Amino acid sequence: MSQHQCIAAQHDWSRRQVLGALAGGAVTGTVGLANLLEPAIAEEIRKQQRQVLFIWLDGGMSQLESWDPKPNTEFGGPFRAIPTSVPGVHFSELVPETAKRMDKLAVIRTMSTKDENHSTGVPRVQRGDPKNRGVTYPFLGSALAKLRPPENNLPPYVWIKPGRGGFIWQDAGFLGAKYGALALGEGKPPVHIHRSKSISDETDDARQQLRRNINSRYRQRRRSSDIDAYESSYDMALQLMQRRDLFDDSLLSPKDVERYGTHPLGRHLLQARRLLEAGVQFVKVNSYHWDTHGDNFNMHLDLVPQIDRPFAAIIDDLGERGMLDNVLVVLMSEFGRTPKINSRVGRDHWPEAWSLVLAGCGIKRGVVVGKTTPNGAWCDADEYDIGHLFHTVFHCLGIDAAETEYLNNGQPLPIAHDDCRPIREVMA
Amino acid sequence: MTMIATPPTLDVTKARISQTLEHERPLTCCRFSPCGNFLVAAGQEENVLRWDLATGNKTALVGHRSWVDAIAFRADAKRLFTADFHGTICCWQYDADGPTPIWSRIDAHAGWIRALAVAPDGNLLSAGNDCVIRLWSAADGKPLREFAGHENYVFSLAAAPDDKTFVSGDLFGKANQWDIATGELLRTFDASILHTRGDDFLADVGGVRSLAFDAAGQLLACGGMTDAKSNAFCPGNPAVLVFDVATGRLTQTLRPSNTSDGPIKGLAFLSDGTLCGHAEHLNGESSLEFWDPARPQSKHVIKRQSGYCLDLHPDGLRLAAATFKNNGRGGNGRHSKPEEYISHNGEITIFSLFEKPADQPS
Numbered sequence A: 001m002s003q004h005q006c007i008a009a010q011h012d013w014s015r016r017q018v019l020g021a022l023a024g025g026a027v028t029g030t031v032g033l034a035n036l037l038e039p040a041i042a043e044e045i046r047k048q049q050r051q052v053l054f055i056w057l058d059g060g061m062s063q064l065e066s067w068d069p070k071p072n073t074e075f076g077g078p079f080r081a082i083p084t085s086v087p088g089v090h091f092s093e094l095v096p097e098t099a100k101r102m103d104k105l106a107v108i109r110t111m112s113t114k115d116e117n118h119s120t121g122v123p124r125v126q127r128g129d130p131k132n133r134g135v136t137y138p139f140l141g142s143a144l145a146k147l148r149p150p151e152n153n154l155p156p157y158v159w160i161k162p163g164r165g166g167f168i169w170q171d172a173g174f175l176g177a178k179y180g181a182l183a184l185g186e187g188k189p190p191v192h193i194h195r196s197k198s199i200s201d202e203t204d205d206a207r208q209q210l211r212r213n214i215n216s217r218y219r220q221r222r223r224s225s226d227i228d229a230y231e232s233s234y235d236m237a238l239q240l241m242q243r244r245d246l247f248d249d250s251l252l253s254p255k256d257v258e259r260y261g262t263h264p265l266g267r268h269l270l271q272a273r274r275l276l277e278a279g280v281q282f283v284k285v286n287s288y289h290w291d292t293h294g295d296n297f298n299m300h301l302d303l304v305p306q307i308d309r310p311f312a313a314i315i316d317d318l319g320e321r322g323m324l325d326n327v328l329v330v331l332m333s334e335f336g337r338t339p340k341i342n343s344r345v346g347r348d349h350w351p352e353a354w355s356l357v358l359a360g361c362g363i364k365r366g367v368v369v370g371k372t373t374p375n376g377a378w379c380d381a382d383e384y385d386i387g388h389l390f391h392t393v394f395h396c397l398g399i400d401a402a403e404t405e406y407l408n409n410g411q412p413l414p415i416a417h418d419d420c421r422p423i424r425e426v427m428a
Numbered sequence B: 001m002t003m004i005a006t007p008p009t010l011d012v013t014k015a016r017i018s019q020t021l022e023h024e025r026p027l028t029c030c031r032f033s034p035c036g037n038f039l040v041a042a043g044q045e046e047n048v049l050r051w052d053l054a055t056g057n058k059t060a061l062v063g064h065r066s067w068v069d070a071i072a073f074r075a076d077a078k079r080l081f082t083a084d085f086h087g088t089i090c091c092w093q094y095d096a097d098g099p100t101p102i103w104s105r106i107d108a109h110a111g112w113i114r115a116l117a118v119a120p121d122g123n124l125l126s127a128g129n130d131c132v133i134r135l136w137s138a139a140d141g142k143p144l145r146e147f148a149g150h151e152n153y154v155f156s157l158a159a160a161p162d163d164k165t166f167v168s169g170d171l172f173g174k175a176n177q178w179d180i181a182t183g184e185l186l187r188t189f190d191a192s193i194l195h196t197r198g199d200d201f202l203a204d205v206g207g208v209r210s211l212a213f214d215a216a217g218q219l220l221a222c223g224g225m226t227d228a229k230s231n232a233f234c235p236g237n238p239a240v241l242v243f244d245v246a247t248g249r250l251t252q253t254l255r256p257s258n259t260s261d262g263p264i265k266g267l268a269f270l271s272d273g274t275l276c277g278h279a280e281h282l283n284g285e286s287s288l289e290f291w292d293p294a295r296p297q298s299k300h301v302i303k304r305q306s307g308y309c310l311d312l313h314p315d316g317l318r319l320a321a322a323t324f325k326n327n328g329r330g331g332n333g334r335h336s337k338p339e340e341y342i343s344h345n346g347e348i349t350i351f352s353l354f355e356k357p358a359d360q361p362s
Helices: A015-022 A039-047 A118-127 A140-147 A169-175 A201-219 A224-241 A254-260 A264-278 A296-320 A386-396
Strands: A004-007 A051-057 A081-083 A090-092 A105-111 A157-161 A166-168 A181-185 A282-287 A327-332 A336-341 A347-350 A354-360 A367-369 A405-408 A411-414 B016-023 B027-032 B038-043 B048-052 B058-061 B068-074 B079-084 B089-093 B103-105 B113-118 B124-128 B132-136 B143-148 B154-159 B165-170 B174-179 B185-190 B210-213 B219-226 B237-244 B250-254 B264-269 B275-279 B286-291 B298-304 B307-312 B318-325 B345-352
Touching: A051 A140, A051 A264, A051 A296, A105 A386, A140 A157, A140 A169, A140 A282, A140 A386, A157 A264, A166 A169, A166 A224, A169 A405, A201 A224, A254 A264, A254 A296, A264 A282, A264 A296, A296 A327, A327 A386, A336 A354, B016 B038, B027 B068, B027 B318, B027 B345, B038 B079, B038 B318, B038 B345, B068 B124, B079 B113, B079 B124, B089 B124, B124 B154, B154 B210, B154 B219, B165 B210, B165 B219, B210 B264, B219 B264, B219 B275, B237 B264, B237 B275, B264 B318, B275 B307, B275 B318, B286 B307
Parallel strands: A051 A282, A051 A327, A105 A367, A157 A181, A157 A282, B027 B307, B038 B068, B068 B113, B113 B154, B264 B307
Antiparallel strands: A004 A405, A081 A090, A105 A354, A166 A181, A327 A354, A336 A347, A405 A411, B016 B345, B027 B038, B038 B048, B048 B058, B068 B079, B079 B089, B089 B103, B113 B124, B124 B132, B132 B143, B154 B165, B165 B174, B174 B185, B210 B219, B219 B237, B237 B250, B264 B275, B275 B286, B286 B298, B307 B318, B318 B345
């Protein structure tokens, strides 16, 4: 049995639907689900290929300057609240385009998490913070690569980020490095994606076979995970070489470029749309430098429009393409920002009560979940930790987190925090 | 025989706190009234505060709907002008018992108004995020002229002592000098080192956050910070650039002697030519610095909290600073009881810039 594999509904999109075919027993992780299922069910899975767009504003966007404005209150800041397309729901004036799409979104205003530090908060949130089991849990994209291996031959977990790219095996945690993220620095394809014209198909096949043979020999006395990761990253590169069109900016319409914006978030979200259209299962888009301890209001004045416009654009585009039924969109940070304003007119870290936005697959549209106290400092309704969000995400993707477990060296491990549950109010 | 009191002599080395005015919200701007009897301040709330300096009585001036960060006075008609982050300007009679706006312009600018100044002809200059400077009739708020040319937020305004021109400072570090009568852009002082845009920044950081002319109009000081390291904490090196107005040449770059990481937001020239500056600082003490503009080293320093604004009293012997005052728990205030989670305070610190008379109680 493989060292890193799931049990029960590890590969299914709906445990209840599939259990019959699986006879309720453990399944070896090395056999593709489609091979085990009736053709009709396999086809249904393919039809219901679910994808995720995970937008991460690293450092912590202020909830007060976005999804939970409190104008003319003690900590409210100088910005206005504006109406959205859902009567009675208001956003900050800094997100006018997203406000017009509120009828397609769900906002949770009572996220209350634990960590107030980036170094622990980012991995805790993106790993879903299951109880401490003595293992390092996978980031969400890696978890889905394991739990729902895509039916296509594209990398399952692509991370578009500023700076350098590469294969980020660390995201995979105990699942094994091959479930790591293929990071596209600046949204660009991996280097050397363009095979030299001097290398023929036959030569290329031969050298790939040579590589596989060497890997196979090397694997014999070493942990398979390391080789898996190497093989996986190489295979991903090969797959992407077949899809160079995904990175050809000349194919973009000038109108789309204008709609999304030429700043990094705009370019990266437009690239994310192309990858989702191509069928990539999980696309994460990172933006850094939202940690506005200094000059919070001047900075949010310039930063928030950089997510508002391209976020509205991608919601429109996914909707127009009929993809919002299959693509789950998550827009969040590791925490919010303090209501209290510091000596540099900044806001500090605030995990006590903050907001995030969901849309798409399995998400109720036009709802606000929870409310905060009038000064914005505390939750004034049910609080939700990151474990609740992971249960919700898994549910929306057809994975029953209460029933599905990982199996790590014989140890069953929950895929989401045992004490949490899906956030029903936000589920369609 | 009648004893005639000797007027105090300006001596910044003898500067001391003579009065403090505290408020339950941070205050980011302050101005003495031309008569010297009042101090008006504003900051992170909609109300403008007026203190009677003799009694300490505080009066709220109610009329704005957003934070107010720009104040200007016109002496002859006892007018006070205030402007907010929703683009509204209000005009008040500053010594009225219960002031209400004499006139308001709710659409004076698109977005934040960051600076006001009274022009030599008594009319009002305003500037902010829409990059346009506007001249308004002080009498009724009617628009008189526009000054277009900035390409980013305008943070600061200063009327020149020549009675003909003014200077405006923007985020890109341009300090533009304008002809008030014609609207013509006369020249630009290059303060671009006060602006930083790193390769990985999401926003421009810095700018000319404060401006001051010396009394003779020979020197122009531009306050801000250089070398910002990120657009998140926005830490930088506070600096004042001193320009020779006649030549436009940068003659001195002044730095605070005490560690601060934010821009110089308060600037004022004293009658003896001393330049005072106050910087923002995230953690720990900032300082009120006194420089001879010809020398890089401070000649006197008073350690204080993060500061946002300076203004010189009409008597030339008192200086007001709008400063941050930590209230309650430090840090981000997590784990407070909800009722204990309250805003930091603002403090107006008034410094007397002369030796304390021997007969005054300590």
